[in-house]
Amino acid sequence: xxxxxxxxxxxxxxxxxxxxxxxxxxxxxxxxxxxxxxxxxxxxxxxxxxxxxxxxxxxxxxxxxxxxxxxxxxxxxxxxxxxxxxxxxxxxxxxxxxxxxxxxxxxxxxxxxxxxxxxxxxxxxxxxxxxxxxxxxxxxxxxxxxxxxxxxxxxxxxxxxxxxxxxxxxxxxxxxxxxxxxxxxxxxxxxxxxxxxxxxxxxxxxxxxxxxxxxxxxxxxxxxxxxxxxxxxxxxxxxxxxxxxxxxxxxxxxxxx
Amino acid sequence: xxxxxxxxxxxxxxxxxxxxxxxxxxxxxxxxxxxxxxxxxxxxxxxxxxxxxxxxxxxxxxxxxxxxxxxxxxxxxxxxxxxxxxxxxxxxxxxxxxxxxxxxxxxxxxxxxxxxxxxxxxxxxxxxxxxxxxxxxxxxxxxxxxxxxxxxxxxxxxxxxxxxxxxxxxxxxxxxxxxxxxxxxxxxxxxxxxxxxxxxxxxxxxxxxxxxxxxxxxxxxxxxxxxxxxxxxxxxxxxxxxxxxxxxxx
Numbered sequence: 001x002x003x004x005x006x007x008x009x010x011x012x013x014x015x016x017x018x019x020x021x022x023x024x025x026x027x028x029x030x031x032x033x034x035x036x037x038x039x040x041x042x043x044x045x046x047x048x049x050x051x052x053x054x055x056x057x058x059x060x061x062x063x064x065x066x067x068x069x070x071x072x073x074x075x076x077x078x079x080x081x082x083x084x085x086x087x088x089x090x091x092x093x094x095x096x097x098x099x100x101x102x103x104x105x106x107x108x109x110x111x112x113x114x115x116x117x118x119x120x121x122x123x124x125x126x127x128x129x130x131x132x133x134x135x136x137x138x139x140x141x142x143x144x145x146x147x148x149x150x151x152x153x154x155x156x157x158x159x160x161x162x163x164x165x166x167x168x169x170x171x172x173x174x175x176x177x178x179x180x181x182x183x184x185x186x187x188x189x190x191x192x193x194x195x196x197x198x199x200x201x202x203x204x205x206x207x208x209x210x211x212x213x214x215x216x217x218x219x220x221x222x223x224x225x226x227x228x229x230x231x232x233x234x235x236x237x238x239x240x241x242x243x244x245x246x247x248x249x250x251x252x253x254x255x256x257x
Numbered sequence: 258x259x260x261x262x263x264x265x266x267x268x269x270x271x272x273x274x275x276x277x278x279x280x281x282x283x284x285x286x287x288x289x290x291x292x293x294x295x296x297x298x299x300x301x302x303x304x305x306x307x308x309x310x311x312x313x314x315x316x317x318x319x320x321x322x323x324x325x326x327x328x329x330x331x332x333x334x335x336x337x338x339x340x341x342x343x344x345x346x347x348x349x350x351x352x353x354x355x356x357x358x359x360x361x362x363x364x365x366x367x368x369x370x371x372x373x374x375x376x377x378x379x380x381x382x383x384x385x386x387x388x389x390x391x392x393x394x395x396x397x398x399x400x401x402x403x404x405x406x407x408x409x410x411x412x413x414x415x416x417x418x419x420x421x422x423x424x425x426x427x428x429x430x431x432x433x434x435x436x437x438x439x440x441x442x443x444x445x446x447x448x449x450x451x452x453x454x455x456x457x458x459x460x461x462x463x464x465x466x467x468x469x470x471x472x473x474x475x476x477x478x479x480x481x482x483x484x485x486x487x488x489x490x491x492x493x494x495x496x497x498x499x500x501x502x503x504x505x506x507x
Contacts, residue, residue, distance in 0.1 A: 148335035155307030156401060157329020158356045166352070170343045247343045247381045 037217040045217040059201040060191055067123050068187040071130025079138035100132050108197050122194035129190040130183040137179030141172025177241040184233040260285045260437040261405055266315030274462040275301045281456050286435040290448035293458030299441050307331045332401040334408045338390035340382040347378040353401030368396045388419040408440045445494050
């Protein structure tokens with residue numbers, strides 16, 4: 001905690017100054033609340049409106065969670081399949097890159113047309129934004145395994161299975177976690193976008209309702225909640241990583257030396 | 258009886274001829290050095306002996322059984338220590354046994370202690386110095402069930418002092434366990450100090466140029482490094498290698 005304060009005071013100071021500047025400019029320039037509410041007004045709305053809001057949050061968290069787990073499992077599975085079967089990699093790698101150039105916003109209404117307003121199209125949206133960073137990071141991790149070690153293992157008579165589980169998989173774990181961290185924040189965004197399109201509950205729904213009724217303060221509450229959720233999710237993955245990877249990855253070690 | 262027999266092995270990659278008619282053998286418990294310029298196809302030769310590459314022609318035999326293109330009979334120690342950073346020293350050392358046999362922790366601990374690494378069993382490789390890592394990598398090979406150890410310039414990244422210490426240590430362990438070793442280096446002094454026999458490889462395409470039997474008695478003392486006889490040998494080998502106009506560490 002102490003080291004966090006030592007390292008963290010600079011960004012915290014910037015944030016505090018930013019909020020202060022915001023607050024002062026809304027007062028001095030007399031900006032109307034529907035255009036830009038001041039931070040205190042946003043906080044007040046967050047507290048008074050909490051009872052309406054909390055239901056939306058739990059619904060979104062649930063969606064993020066299910067989507068993230070399905071998305072990352074598919075990401076890991078695709079990476080392993082592409083790594084172990086070179087023909088698959090050659091055939092599908094370019095397709096995966098192309099799939100990321102289709103904007104989710106464009107794809108989402110199509111998914112609603114095909115799958116309705118239920119859970120399925122939303123999970124598909126989150127999966128689409130989640131699996132890509134994981135697959136790419138994991139594939140790179142597999143491929144960058146130590147060549148000398150691989151030769152050593154092959155000459156000692158290791159099977160492909162042993163090489164995968166003893167060498168490539170553990171070597172790719174740090175890469176997997178960098179992918180998971182990116183996906184964690186993406187999945188929050190993916191969940192909100194999918195809720196815009198049609199849902200009965202969720203932060204996305206709350207946001208569209210708020211903006212269509214010019215409740216700018218509520219839009220800001222939603223934005224802050226999204227940021228906090230992303231950070232929280234990121235933090236959970238970070239904790240998991242610290243628990244699982246006790247050894248220092250190579251790059252980090254070289255940086256310290 | 259010879260442990261390893263390399264018979265007329267040649268290898269080309271398209272027009273690029275890397276090995277030409279390489280033949281040599283290693284007896285049981287013998288320490289043989291391959292001395293050759295860098296980039297003379299040694300790693301290709303290693304991959305062929307290790308069974309993970311096929312020669313264009315020729316055969317490799319171990320204990321009179323053909324192992325051409327069949328991995329699993331050789332323990333290879335790469336140039337870099339190549340330890341798994343996510344495994345403790347003990348688990349790194351046991352890797353060779355895990356691949357083909359069963360783990361023998363007791364023997365592993367004994368070897369770790371003999372290597373002067375007692376207390377580091379549960380450390381991770383990044384906590385060790387370069388020389389220590391190289392020792393761990395070597396213990397891993399010694400513990401592997403394979404009868405022949407290939408050492409690929411294991412000390413080239415170490416400083417001069419650590420290097421001599423490591424050479425002495427390597428000899429002491431080898432004398433204790435008597436395994437067959439094929440040692441690759443481009444340092445004449447190192448080859449002379451360590452080996453029973455030195456095989457000189459020519460530059461590309463590599464072929465066996467000459468063989469020398471090194472008569473210094475064992476166990477070897479570092480004082481021989483400064484003896485007249487040692488310098489004579491060094492000169493002979495240096496002359497031999499210079500004829501092919503290659504640069505070597507002198």
